Amino acid sequence: MPLQIQDFGSVCCKRYGMLVQSELTNNKSQMTNEGRPLNSKERVKAAMDIRTPDRVPLMCQMSIGHMLQQLPVSPVEFWFDGDTFAEGLLLLREIYGFDGILISLHGHDPNWRNQIVERSNSEDGEVVRLKDGATMIFGNDDLPQVVGQEAPKLRLTEINSEDLPTSLDYIPVSQGLHFRIDPRNKFGVINTIVQKAGKEFSIHGEITSPFDYFLDLLGHQDGLMALIDDPEKSKEILEHFTRLIEKLAVEMCDTGIDAIKVSSPFAGAGFISPDFYEEFIAPFEGRISQSIRKKNVHVYLHTCGAVGDRLEMMFASGASGIECLDPPPLGNVELDHAMQVASRKGFVKGNVDSVNTLLLGTDGDIMSDAKSRIEIGKKAGGFILSTACSIAPRVKREKVLLLKEAVERWG
Amino acid sequence: MGIDKEFVMLADAVIAGKHIEAGDLTSKLIDESVPPGEILENGLLPGMDVVGKRFRDNQIFLPQVLISARAMKASMKILEPLMVGSGHKMKGTALLGTVKGDVHDIGKNIVSIMLQGNGYTVIDLGTDCTAEKFLSGAGQHHPDVIGLSALLTTTMVYMKTIIDFLRSQQVSIPIIVGGAPVNQKFADEIGANGTARNAAEAVELITKLMSERKEN
Numbered sequence: 001m002p003l004q005i006q007d008f009g010s011v012c013c014k015r016y017g018m019l020v021q022s023e024l025t026n027n028k029s030q031m032t033n034e035g036r037p038l039n040s041k042e043r044v045k046a047a048m049d050i051r052t053p054d055r056v057p058l059m060c061q062m063s064i065g066h067m068l069q070q071l072p073v074s075p076v077e078f079w080f081d082g083d084t085f086a087e088g089l090l091l092l093r094e095i096y097g098f099d100g101i102l103i104s105l106h107g108h109d110p111n112w113r114n115q116i117v118e119r120s121n122s123e124d125g126e127v128v129r130l131k132d133g134a135t136m137i138f139g140n141d142d143l144p145q146v147v148g149q150e151a152p153k154l155r156l157t158e159i160n161s162e163d164l165p166t167s168l169d170y171i172p173v174s175q176g177l178h179f180r181i182d183p184r185n186k187f188g189v190i191n192t193i194v195q196k197a198g199k200e201f202s203i204h205g206e207i208t209s210p211f212d213y214f215l216d217l218l219g220h221q222d223g224l225m226a227l228i229d230d231p232e233k234s235k236e237i238l239e240h241f242t243r244l245i246e247k248l249a250v251e252m253c254d255t256g257i258d259a260i261k262v263s264s265p266f267a268g269a270g271f272i273s274p275d276f277y278e279e280f281i282a283p284f285e286g287r288i289s290q291s292i293r294k295k296n297v298h299v300y301l302h303t304c305g306a307v308g309d310r311l312e313m314m315f316a317s318g319a320s321g322i323e324c325l326d327p328p329p330l331g332n333v334e335l336d337h338a339m340q341v342a343s344r345k346g347f348v349k350g351n352v353d354s355v356n357t358l359l360l361g362t363d364g365d366i367m368s369d370a371k372s373r374i375e376i377g378k379k380a381g382g383f384i385l386s387t388a389c390s391i392a393p394r395v396k397r398e399k400v401l402l403l404k405e406a407v408e409r410w411g
Numbered sequence: 412m413g414i415d416k417e418f419v420m421l422a423d424a425v426i427a428g429k430h431i432e433a434g435d436l437t438s439k440l441i442d443e444s445v446p447p448g449e450i451l452e453n454g455l456l457p458g459m460d461v462v463g464k465r466f467r468d469n470q471i472f473l474p475q476v477l478i479s480a481r482a483m484k485a486s487m488k489i490l491e492p493l494m495v496g497s498g499h500k501m502k503g504t505a506l507l508g509t510v511k512g513d514v515h516d517i518g519k520n521i522v523s524i525m526l527q528g529n530g531y532t533v534i535d536l537g538t539d540c541t542a543e544k545f546l547s548g549a550g551q552h553h554p555d556v557i558g559l560s561a562l563l564t565t566t567m568v569y570m571k572t573i574i575d576f577l578r579s580q581q582v583s584i585p586i587i588v589g590g591a592p593v594n595q596k597f598a599d600e601i602g603a604n605g606t607a608r609n610a611a612e613a614v615e616l617i618t619k620l621m622s623e624r625k626e627n
Contacts, residue, residue, distance in 0.1 A: 065565055124512070141565045145514065145539075175515050220517050224474040225481065228428065273472040305591075329594060329608065355564055355592045392564040392592075 040099035041258065044202035048259060048298045048320055048347050050382035056374050056411035058403055059100040059202065059349070060386045061261075065142040065393025067092060075138035076119065076126050082108030082185070086192040093201060095397065097404040099384075100202030102261060105171065106189050106252075107181030141393040146176050153219035156226040156233060164217075164237065168244040171208055172216035186248075187255045194256040202258045207249050209264035210241040210284045224271065227280055234280065242284040246291045253295035260292050260299045261323065268305035268331070277310045286317040293318060300349060304389055306332040311341040323349035326388040330355060335373050339380040347382035352403070354387040358395045366399055370406035378411060385411070414445060418453040421486070425458030428478025434485040447490040448499030451530070455483050459528025466525075467611035473521065480524040487527075501532045503621050506554035508536030508545060510573060513566035518590055518610075522558060525610040526617065542576035549582050555624070556617050557582075559603075561590040571601035578602070585620040589613060 038046065038054050046053035067088055068075050077084045085108065093101050109115065118129040125139035127147075135147040154163060170178040182188075187205075194203050214237055215223035226234050249260055266272075267281045285301060292299040300321035301314050307325065311333070314322045325333040325348065335351050342348050350373075352358060357369045370385065377383025385407055391400060417440055424433040433455075440450050462479040465471040505526050509519050516538050523533045534552045536544055545557060557577070561567040570588050577586065585604035588597075598606035604620060607613040 065563075139512070142512065142563065145512070221477055221520065225477045227474050228478055269469065269472070271473050276472065276474065330591060356594065359564055360597075394564060 040201045041199065044099050044384060045258060045298075047382055047384050048300075050344050050347055052378070052381045056378050056407050057099040057202075057384045058386070058407045058411075059098045059102070059204075059384055060096070060400070060403070061102045061104065061390045062092065063142075063390040063393050064104075065139075066391045066395060068140045068142075069393055070095065070397060074126070075140055075144070076128055079138065079144055080108065080112040082110065082189040083192065086189045086196075089193060090197055093197070096400050098201075100204060100258070101193060101197065102204045102206060103190050103193055103257075104206045105173075105179050106205065107169075107171075107179070107183075107186045108189055109180065109182040110185055110188070143174050143177060153222060154217060155222065156218060156230055159217075159233075159237065161240070164240050165244065168241075168248050172212055175220070178216075187252060190252065190255045190257060198256055198258075203256070204259045204261055205252045205255070205257045206261045206263055207245055207252065207288070209262055209267065209281070210238045210245055210288075211264060211267055211281055213241040213245070214238055215266055220266070227272070227276060231279070238280060238284050242287055246288050249288055249292050249299075250295060253292060253297040257297060259320075260297060262288060262299060262301050262319070264301060265304045267303045267310075268307045269309055270305040274310050274313070277313055282313050282317055285319070289317050289319040293320065298347075300347070305330065308332040308337070311338060315342055315345045319346060321347035321349060321382070323384075323386060324388050325350035327351055327353055331388065335376045339376055339383070342380070342382065344380075344382060347384065348377065348380075349384040349386045351388040352386070354389050354392050354395065358387060358399050359392045363399070363402060366402045367406055370403055371410050374406060374410045414440075414443070415453075417443075418450075418457070421450070421454030422458035422461070425455055425479050425482045425486070426461050428475060428482050430478070430482040430485040433482040434489060437486040437489045441489065441493065446497065446499075447493040448497060450486070451490060451494075451499070455486055456528070456530050459483055459525075463525055463528060463611050463614065467609065476521065476524065480528065483528055502530040503555035503617070504532040504534065504552060505556050505558055505617060506534045506536065506545070506548050506552055507558040507560065508540035508548070509538040509560045509562075510566050510569045511539055511541045512569060513561050513563055514538045515562035516560070518562065519558070519560035521610040522560070522589065522613045525614050529614050529618070531614075531617070542573040545573055546577060546580055546582065549577065549584070554584060555621050556584060557586045558613070558617075559586065559588045561588075561593065564592045567592055567597070570603065574602050585617075585624070587613070587616060587620070 043053040044057045047057050068078060070092060071088045073084060073088060078088055089101050115131050116128055117131055120127045125137050128136045136144045137147060138144045169181045169183060173179050190205055218226055252260060262285055264285060267277055289299045298320040300323050301319045302324045304324055305326055325338050327333055330353060338348055352369050352373060357365050374385055421436045424436055437450060462476060466476050507519050507523055509516050523535055526533050534548060536548050559570045559573055561570060567590060574586050587605045588603040589606055593606050595606055605616045607616045
């Protein structure tokens with residue numbers, strides 16, 4: 001049974017302050033050559049092309065936990081089943097009025113039920129035992145948790161080229177959690193969404209950075225030390241993953257998506273220095289970015305936390321934009337500074353604080369933060385309003401809807 | 412070579428993250444009959460103090476901190492068996508863990524490293540820790556402070572459950588909280604004794620809390 005918006009009751013369109021309907025529709029709309037207003041896809045494209053669209057586009061990434069909180073769906077089905085995942089993303093876009101959809105997972109196995117040995121319930125959620133011996137617990141507000149000890153990681157000195165994967169059949173989603181990519185259905189979910197919404201909305205795929213795969217292979221602490229212990233071997237491994245990711249990304253471009261996000265959560269100042277960024281991140285992410293751009297698809301880098309000291313390098317990588325840009329206290333990026341650094345070299349997608357503003361802030365905080373960002377971004381051009389990092393699981397729907405109201409009012 | 416010079420060399424080995432050299436220097440000092448407590452106080456801790464300050468000031472980053480911690484561990488592996496019964500007192504004991512539902516441990520591990528580098532004993536309960544596990548750990552190890560870590564906004568709310576439970580069980584020692592989404596306002600709201608933005612600040616906070624306890 002497909003998910004339907006009626007399942008959620010009426011979508012709350014809360015008014016803010018003295019806002020009236022006429023203000024919502026009083027945009028000076030940029031028209032297309034055919035004389036009609038831009039649709040969402042064109043609006044996001046204009047921003048990614050560093051032009052000024054009719055209004056600032058809105059497009060946030062959502063944590064899996066947030067999606068589960070908003071959808072009447074089994075967390076197990078949502079994780080494993082590509083059709084359910086696609087329907088959920090389409091529905092959430094409709095609820096929130098986003099101008100695009102980020103497809104954060106891909107490669108769902110259509111026969112995933114065959115991989116499950118047992119399903120049972122516990123107080124922490126549904127427990128799934130898989131044929132490969134893994135046990136996962138699926139709560140309704142977070143990623144699934146893999147139970148038991150993580151498999152021992154390889155040591156840098158022990159790794160030979162034959163230990164490295166020859167094709168990319170997993171996504172390192174979180175510590176200890178992989179999402180398996182079915183090689184026969186790598187982009188099924190993307191194809192579905194592009195087919196259903198790709199004409200009107202901006203559809204973005206996601207790949208994970210070589211550095212993430214590297215840390216996942218070695219373990220975070222050993223991986224970080226490896227950069228000093230044996231930088232050349234570290235680079236060989238990064239190079240290996242770069243080739244695989246580049247291939248996957250180029251294939252992904254052929255699905256008809258508008259952009260690809262490169263997820264690189266460990267490349268900020270909370271982990272490595274700007275020098276290390278230049279040595280171990282920029283060359284590899286840069287190569288992937290350039291390959292994607294050659295396919296005429298946009299690409300943007302997503303690095304969490306403090307990145308203020310490496311914005312120049314991120315923009316110089318060849319990516320068409322960057323996103324996240326966590327403001328203080330989670331990060332250290334102020335939007336006006338980022339826009340100055342961007343200086344029309346790339347688009348910027350961000351940077352409303354998902355935790356302190358959206359989760360913990362008042363309606364007034366949200367509108368005020370959104371307004372200030374819209375004003376800065378609109379003036380500079382090449383801006384998409386978004387939360388910095390993912391919308392946190394427990395953020396209320398009404399809070400997210402305020403962002404839509406903000407772009408319609410001030411964008 | 413004077414003993415002070417050897418302490419400086421040991422501190423430098425820790426700062427540079429040279430674990431083999433740190434181990435060798437430690438063995439040499441032991442062979443010269445230097446008490447293990449003195450090696451710790453005059454070589455390892457001054458080295459880690461420099462590391463902590465450079466980390467706080469963004470002069471070095473996690474990879475450098477981690478290799479320094481590895482060097483200190485190489486030395487402590489030699490010292491620890493010799494320190495048992497030697498009468499040497501550490502600054503205090505911290506009981507750390509990532510709260511239930513959360514398996515992220517990088518932040519907690521860095522705090523652990525910085526605390527050990529500042530002369531504290533750390534009992535690490537690991538990840539996905541229930542309130543009962545913290546209570547059991549507190550009963551077993553008699554820590555001077557308990558540190559709760561969470562990366563996720565969904566799991567940080569469990570910190571309050573743990574604090575309420577521990578207080579209801581008459582655990583009165585300071586409890587501090589940390590993690591990316593945690594801030595002072597949240598810490599105050601859930602009744603924690605403090606929070607810190609990074610590992611270096613966490614050490615300063617714990618030192619301050621322990622000093623206040625002693626004064627009281």
